Amino acid sequence: MNRFSxxxxxxxxxxxxxxxxxxxxxxxxxxxxxxxxxAREGSRLVTVALVLTDPRDxxxxxxxxxxxxxxxxxxxxxxxxxxxxxxAVADGTADAAWILGSLEEELRAYAETGWTDPVIRVVxxxxxxxxxxxRERLYAALFPALSxxxxxxxxxxxxxxxxxxxxRERYDFGADLCSMVLFEDLSGGEREESAYxxxxxxxxLALLVLLTGLASALYAIGDDRRETFLWxxxxxxxxxxxxxxxxxxxxxxxxxxxxxxAAGLTRGAAGECLLMLAYCAACAVLSEVLRRLLRTExxxxxxIPAVLLISLALSPxxxxxxxxxxxxxxTDWYLRAAMLL
Amino acid sequence: MGYRYLxxxxxxxxxxxxxxxxxxxxxxxxxxxxxxxxxxxxRENREPMTIAVTGAVEDRYLQKGLGLIRALDSSRFSLRFVxxxxxxxxxxxxxxxxxxxxxxxxxxxxxVRLGDxxxxxxxxxxxxxxxxxxxxxxxxxxxLQAETENAIYGVQRYAWETDPESDWYGxxxxxxxxxxADLLDRSSLFAVEIIGVSRSLSLAxxxxxxxxxxxxxxxxxxxxxxxxxxxxxxxxxxxGAGVPWWVQVGAEYLVFLLMSAAGAAFLPxxxxxxxxxxxxxxxELRDLLPxxxxxxxxxxxxxxxxxxxxxxxxxxxxxxxxxxAMALFLNAAAQGYAAGCLxxxxxxxxxxxxxxxxxxxxxxxxxxxxxxxxEDAGAWIPxxxxxxxxxxxxxxxxxxxxxxAP
Numbered sequence: 001m002n003r004f005s006x007x008x009x010x011x012x013x014x015x016x017x018x019x020x021x022x023x024x025x026x027x028x029x030x031x032x033x034x035x036x037x038x039a040r041e042g043s044r045l046v047t048v049a050l051v052l053t054d055p056r057d058x059x060x061x062x063x064x065x066x067x068x069x070x071x072x073x074x075x076x077x078x079x080x081x082x083x084x085x086x087x088a089v090a091d092g093t094a095d096a097a098w099i100l101g102s103l104e105e106e107l108r109a110y111a112e113t114g115w116t117d118p119v120i121r122v123v124x125x126x127x128x129x130x131x132x133x134x135r136e137r138l139y140a141a142l143f144p145a146l147s148x149x150x151x152x153x154x155x156x157x158x159x160x161x162x163x164x165x166x167x168r169e170r171y172d173f174g175a176d177l178c179s180m181v182l183f184e185d186l187s188g189g190e191r192e193e194s195a196y197x198x199x200x201x202x203x204x205l206a207l208l209v210l211l212t213g214l215a216s217a218l219y220a221i222g223d224d225r226r227e228t229f230l231w232x233x234x235x236x237x238x239x240x241x242x243x244x245x246x247x248x249x250x251x252x253x254x255x256x257x258x259x260x261x262a263a264g265l266t267r268g269a270a271g272e273c274l275l276m277l278a279y280c281a282a283c284a285v286l287s288e289v290l291r292r293l294l295r296t297e298x299x300x301x302x303x304i305p306a307v308l309l310i311s312l313a314l315s316p317x318x319x320x321x322x323x324x325x326x327x328x329x330x331t332d333w334y335l336r337a338a339m340l341l
Numbered sequence: 342m343g344y345r346y347l348x349x350x351x352x353x354x355x356x357x358x359x360x361x362x363x364x365x366x367x368x369x370x371x372x373x374x375x376x377x378x379x380x381x382x383x384r385e386n387r388e389p390m391t392i393a394v395t396g397a398v399e400d401r402y403l404q405k406g407l408g409l410i411r412a413l414d415s416s417r418f419s420l421r422f423v424x425x426x427x428x429x430x431x432x433x434x435x436x437x438x439x440x441x442x443x444x445x446x447x448x449x450x451x452x453v454r455l456g457d458x459x460x461x462x463x464x465x466x467x468x469x470x471x472x473x474x475x476x477x478x479x480x481x482x483x484x485l486q487a488e489t490e491n492a493i494y495g496v497q498r499y500a501w502e503t504d505p506e507s508d509w510y511g512x513x514x515x516x517x518x519x520x521x522a523d524l525l526d527r528s529s530l531f532a533v534e535i536i537g538v539s540r541s542l543s544l545a546x547x548x549x550x551x552x553x554x555x556x557x558x559x560x561x562x563x564x565x566x567x568x569x570x571x572x573x574x575x576x577x578x579x580x581g582a583g584v585p586w587w588v589q590v591g592a593e594y595l596v597f598l599l600m601s602a603a604g605a606a607f608l609p610x611x612x613x614x615x616x617x618x619x620x621x622x623x624x625e626l627r628d629l630l631p632x633x634x635x636x637x638x639x640x641x642x643x644x645x646x647x648x649x650x651x652x653x654x655x656x657x658x659x660x661x662x663x664x665x666a667m668a669l670f671l672n673a674a675a676q677g678y679a680a681g682c683l684x685x686x687x688x689x690x691x692x693x694x695x696x697x698x699x700x701x702x703x704x705x706x707x708x709x710x711x712x713x714x715x716e717d718a719g720a721w722i723p724x725x726x727x728x729x730x731x732x733x734x735x736x737x738x739x740x741x742x743x744x745x746a747p
Contacts, residue, residue: 018661018663018664019659019664020659020661020663020664020665020666020667020668021663021664021667023659023664023667023668023671024667024671027667027671031671031674031675034675035678038689038690038692038693039690044688045473045474045687045688046687047687066484070480073473073474073476073477074477086536089536090536092542092687092710095687110530114522116530117532118529118530118531118532119530119531120530120531120532121531121532121534122531122532122533122534123534123536124533124534124535124536125535125536125537125543126535126537126543126544127533127535128543128544128545130544133474133477133478135528135531136477136478136481137477137480137481138531139481139527139530140480140481140484140485141484142530143484143485143488144484144488146523147488147489147491147492147520150492150516150519150520150523151491151492151495151496151516154492154496154512154515154516154519155495155496155499158496158512159499159500159503161499170495170496170498170499171491171492171495182460182461182462182463183462183463183464183465183476183479184462184463184464184465197684197688197689197690200678200683204674207670207674208671211666211667211670212667214666215662215663215666215667218662218663218666219663297565297566297569297662298357298360298565298566299360299363301562301563301565301566301662301666302360302361302363302364302367302563303367304562304563304666304670305364305367305368305559305560305562305563305670306364306367306368308559308562308670309368309556309559318683318684339435340435
């Protein structure tokens with residue numbers, strides 16, 4: 001045991017003597033910190049340039065206020081003139097421009113006749129699912145004004161009520177819209193709007209651990225070339241590289257776990273540690289298999305970007321595409337297992 | 342002497358050409374395979390996303406709400422609601438079978454009848470963009486349902502209070518039908534004008550060029566043999582023989598640039614193959630004649646200047662195969678994230694976008710965007726600035742004795 005511990009210490013010491021290794025250890029918390037502060041900044045998926053051509057129109061003001069209050073995927077930037085909003089879309093500052101005219105009058109006509117020209121001008125560079133979804137948000141913001149107009153029209157037609165005070169009194173039911181739907185994550189905590197910005201953290205840290213294993217495999221090829229461990233028995237020569245991969249990965253894994261913990265993304269200490277240990281072992285095996293298959297530093301260095309790119313694309317780091325062949329990647333196992341913790 | 346050094350570097354680069362081609366082929370294969378898998382999945386697996394519904398699922402008001410959600414589902418974001426027990430729903434969310442579940446509280450029906458509201462809870466599964474979209478639809482439905490209830494109860498109350506014998510239920514249903522018609526006809530309220538690719542790229546275009554750039558940055562990891570076989574002593578000897586550091590760095594960068602250009606010539610082919618299997622989602626590149634495509638490619642070549650200079654600097658600062666591989670990967674991940682190669686930059690917070698825009702990858706993307714749209718006359722400034730800064734830093738490190746060693 002004593003001899004084994006000494007081996008472990010010496011192999012670890014070899015890692016810590018390399019500046020690149022310190023760099024990657026520092027990178028784990030730095031990467032997490034950067035993504036954490038990015039998520040705290042808050043973000044929206046769609047940016048809209050909003051223009052009220054008649055700023056005194058009550059329905060337009062109601063719609064604008066509703067959009068400004070919403071904490072959803074749409075960020076609203078207000079512009080004074082349709083041309084400047086259009087320019088913002090052309091420049092890419094905004095994804096769409098929504099130009100609101102005299103809504104009150106137009107919605108009233110729509111409610112009474114059931115037909116009207118479009119009431120909102122939408123300018124886009126392209127139409128995509130996100131912008132379609134943003135228009136649903138616009139419809140939801142417009143809906144209170146439309147609903148008032150429909151209600152007023154029916155009350156006027158069926159009951160002859162046109163008095164604004166009575167109409168408002170009858171309509172305003174006192175709904176607390178915000179409390180209709182609550183949002184939680186699986187742990188019962190409140191889900192932040194910008195949580196998607198933090199979702200790749202675990203995957204990127206897992207890639208760092210994999211990269212450490214692959215880097216250790218590069219060192220091991222150097223050891224083979226220099227015949228560093230030639231004096232060991234055959235089983236020893238098989239075991240030492242694998243041990244060195246795992247030992248190189250462990251400090252990175254610890255840094256990754258600490259970073260996840262600091263970002264509030266851990267789900268139970270024991271489960272996380274066990275899972276990370278299993279992941280380190282899987283990465284070490286993959287690195288060792290690649291080292292034995294490729295044999296030279298050049299070939300292994302050539303394969304590293306492909307392994308990282310494939311892991312990035314096939315594992316659920318940024319999105320779960322559910323593509324075939326993903327099961328051969330340790331990152332995919334690790335991330336799926338982490339969801340079950 | 343400088344010219345001879347350049348020729349020597351060229352010979353060294355040719356020695357690694359087969360290796361670099363292998364890296365490019367591997368990257369190409371992985372990207373095309375991922376693209377093919379994605380396209381195949383898109384074609385075959387058009388199943389809607391599952392949202393589990395737990396709790397008081399038999400509630401007819403709830404059924405009405407779910408109907409509203411289905412009516413709202415005009416985007417590609419298709420939903421399917423499956424009633425199940427809460428524990429089963431949690432397992433389904435954890436295993437990825439469902440994106441989330443709705444918990445309907447007991448007494449929901451009674452509360453609605455009495456005009457009270459008991460909130461339903463939406464429990465999100467993954468924290469990716471789909472969760473944001475699901476939340477967005479849920480919030481829109483909450484507004485629609487609350488306003489519809491306001492109007493319907495308003496009519497019912499008025500009719501009941503003024504004439505209890507009147508058909509108050511029929512009146513309120515008439516209004517409900519009207520709301521449903523409004524909902525189905527909602528697109529007629531908007532006049533959508535598409536101005537096309539204007540002075541910036543489309544969402545798919547931005548992602549396409551971003552991914553190409555990310556692939557190029559990762560491909561640079563494969564250039565390790567070119568840098569790691571470099572002899573540190575030779576640099577000092579050449580310096581003594583009158584070849585200044587900046588000439589050495591310049592010659593090596595020029596050769597690395599040629600290697601990158603060769604890789605960049607390969608990447609569009611890979612991109613074209615990926616686009617072919619994905620059905621040409623990038624509208625900027627649709628229906629291009631070969632001459633037009635070649636023109637865009639040639640104009641976009643300077644985009645490799647800053648990213649190659651950054652990689653060159655990292656190879657100088659982190660000598661050795663391992664240190665450089667790690668540094669280059671982190672560089673690709675950090676720049677790729679901030680500049681919008683991994684997420685569309687419009688999804689990122691303003692501060693991150695600003696940082697991303699000023700990074701070398703951001704400068705390269707700005708140049709690529711300018712090449713396609715023909716706008717942005719000042720796009721060359723950050724490209725040249727970053728190239729100069731990275732090369733100057735490389736010269737500085739060399740002159741301080743930071744030699745690359747294998």
